Amino acid sequence: MAYLRKLDNGKYQATVRLKGINKFKTFSTKKSANLWAAKLDKHIKLIPTLTNTQLLSLSDDDIESMGGADLFKKLGVELFCIRHAAKLEVINQLNKKELPLLTAEQIEEMGGLELFKHAGKDNRIRYRTFQSVCDEYFESWCEKYKDKDNQMQRVKFWCDIFGGRIITDIDLFDIREQLDELIEAGQRLATVSRKKAVLSSIFKYALSECYIDRNIVRDAVVGNDSKPRNRILSNDERTRLLEACRQSKWSKMYLLVLLAMTTGARKGELLNLRWSDVSFSSSNGRLEDTKNGSSRTLVFPIIVMEELKRFQEVGNGLIFGSECNSNKPKDIRKSWAVTLKVAGISAKDTGAIEKFTFHCLRHGFCSALSDSGKELSEIAEMAGHKSVQTTMRYIHQGEDRKREIVDQLTKSFGL
Numbered sequence: 001m002a003y004l005r006k007l008d009n010g011k012y013q014a015t016v017r018l019k020g021i022n023k024f025k026t027f028s029t030k031k032s033a034n035l036w037a038a039k040l041d042k043h044i045k046l047i048p049t050l051t052n053t054q055l056l057s058l059s060d061d062d063i064e065s066m067g068g069a070d071l072f073k074k075l076g077v078e079l080f081c082i083r084h085a086a087k088l089e090v091i092n093q094l095n096k097k098e099l100p101l102l103t104a105e106q107i108e109e110m111g112g113l114e115l116f117k118h119a120g121k122d123n124r125i126r127y128r129t130f131q132s133v134c135d136e137y138f139e140s141w142c143e144k145y146k147d148k149d150n151q152m153q154r155v156k157f158w159c160d161i162f163g164g165r166i167i168t169d170i171d172l173f174d175i176r177e178q179l180d181e182l183i184e185a186g187q188r189l190a191t192v193s194r195k196k197a198v199l200s201s202i203f204k205y206a207l208s209e210c211y212i213d214r215n216i217v218r219d220a221v222v223g224n225d226s227k228p229r230n231r232i233l234s235n236d237e238r239t240r241l242l243e244a245c246r247q248s249k250w251s252k253m254y255l256l257v258l259l260a261m262t263t264g265a266r267k268g269e270l271l272n273l274r275w276s277d278v279s280f281s282s283s284n285g286r287l288e289d290t291k292n293g294s295s296r297t298l299v300f301p302i303i304v305m306e307e308l309k310r311f312q313e314v315g316n317g318l319i320f321g322s323e324c325n326s327n328k329p330k331d332i333r334k335s336w337a338v339t340l341k342v343a344g345i346s347a348k349d350t351g352a353i354e355k356f357t358f359h360c361l362r363h364g365f366c367s368a369l370s371d372s373g374k375e376l377s378e379i380a381e382m383a384g385h386k387s388v389q390t391t392m393r394y395i396h397q398g399e400d401r402k403r404e405i406v407d408q409l410t411k412s413f414g415l
Helices: 030-049 052-056 060-065 069-072 081-083 085-092 104-109 113-118 131-138 148-162 172-184 189-210 235-247 253-263 267-269 302-311 331-344 360-373 376-383 388-394 399-412
Strands: 002-006 012-018 022-026 284-286 296-299
Touching: 002 030, 012 030, 022 030, 022 069, 030 069, 052 081, 060 296, 081 267, 085 113, 131 148, 131 189, 148 189, 172 189, 235 253, 235 331, 253 267, 253 296, 253 302, 253 331, 296 399
Parallel strands: none
Antiparallel strands: 002 012, 012 022, 284 296
């Protein structure tokens, strides 16, 4: 039925409600509103009665004047399917073994991806752009990553290059060319390897969905210039660093570094630590969301507890929250760089071969535990490693400890 009402601005709004359709439109005159409503009412009744022959004879202009393709669809008339009935019949006859063998050209000749979607056959064909595969990959696989922002940036990097291409058309030469360009542009091999790893993960997902036959990215070899972080602080450097932390303009630098040295926790874990995670009665802290996906408890020594009590707050706030936004962790890069410079252990100032990073504090923690005679399994648990193989990469025996081990060995030989 059609309804007409006059609006406060003097115009007329016509509304048509019929067969589940609810459409309205505003006109400057009452006559125009009535004509539109009567015409639409007539077409709503007429469209379901049209034969396929009559529907095929309609031009795009005819369809638009009758209310548009959307109105036809709401009335149960799939114009797209009717117009491509013959092609749809051919597509529907294809079996599960034939669909994956179709080339991109054959799919286009048969009507394109949209027709295959209408036939419910698109999940078996390989006509997938790299961009569409990336969208699927990120939605279903990337949720497991802790660094989703970095992962998204690397996915976007590859989408900017291969986005519109069919993934089966991307070959090893294409990938090798892009990797070589990154290296020639001066990017570190470790950085290039990380980008390649993301691309490989996308292809691995495509392989699991049968969009491709194999993961060709694995054949593109990239060297690795990353070296184990053997930079462990000497006793003198450790003293200088802690003193520089006390002098820092940021009042919590000493607390943060003290926590890193005594717990071996990762920078991200510490920066996301909240006051509600700390138990002052038990002298420990609870990490619920770690890099390897499992929770663990940090045990705090007395010196750390004393420092924590200096800043103690009630509630769920971040211990190391940003001054600009307390809900976000502080960006410590500038404060850390200044602290290293004051301590005299900045690579640029001292000419050291290996740069000392915040993560080196974690290596120092593991090495110190090893030097004190702790078992690998104990160190792995304290550091939050899933395997002792990972722990072994963090352990670097000091010269004094090596000398002690050699002396003990010669003594056992009776030499």
